[in-house]
Amino acid sequence: MFRGLFYLLTQPNEVATLCERFYLRKTMIRILGIDPGSRRTGYGVIDVAGSKVAYISSGIIRLPEKSLPDRLKIIFDGVSEIIEQYHPQHMGIEEVFFAKDPRAALKLGQARGAAIVAGVNAGLPVGEYSARSVKQAVVGTGAADKHQVQVMIKQLLKLSQSPSEDAADALAVAICHAHSMHTNAALGNAVKGFARGRHK
DSSP, rough: OOOHHHHHHHOOHHHHHHHHHHHHHOOOEEEEEEEEEEEEEEEEEEEETTTTEEEEEEEEEEEESSSHHHHHHHHHHHHHHHHHHHHHHHHEEOOOOOEEEEEHHHHHHHHHHHHHHHHHHTTTEEEEOEEEEEEEETOTTTOOOOHHHHHHHHHHTTTSOOOOOOHHHHHHHHHHHHHHHHHHHHHHHHHHHHHHHHHH
16 A cells, blocks of 8 residues: 555556546536537537536527627627526637538628637537538547437437537537546546656
């Protein structure tokens, strides 16, 4: 016992790695996923503890026929209210995809901006993910269609019925963010191990 304790005291990097693994395995992290849109913005909230994922809530912020600045304010206020209600610790959002209509892409980018500002304003770290990365994380292929995403979200989160497309996409973003967090932690541990090996 004392030999093991002495080893840990003389190997601070090992202690840090063990603590990080324990944190990811045992600590519950709440993630808010956002699927931005200038007409409808989907949101999804999940709890993650290690490999376990639990559904908390999802829905759509519906935007009325108003001017774009008014709709952007509704997105900001809506995301802010969701954050205040569910208290997520992280936020993930889908990146702007290539669109044939530049004006549509511009509006989508502005909707993303309003949601991101709401997250940053609440002090949340925000991860941004391409649609392909999100589909890959949930379905296993970046070429999946929306129906496949809905089906997988229903299965992964053990829902009684499939959520709407926008809500399913938002939940998928949240799951993608969870995967990214675990991947980054694993890579960090690998780099630490490599550095220790080089300096022995």
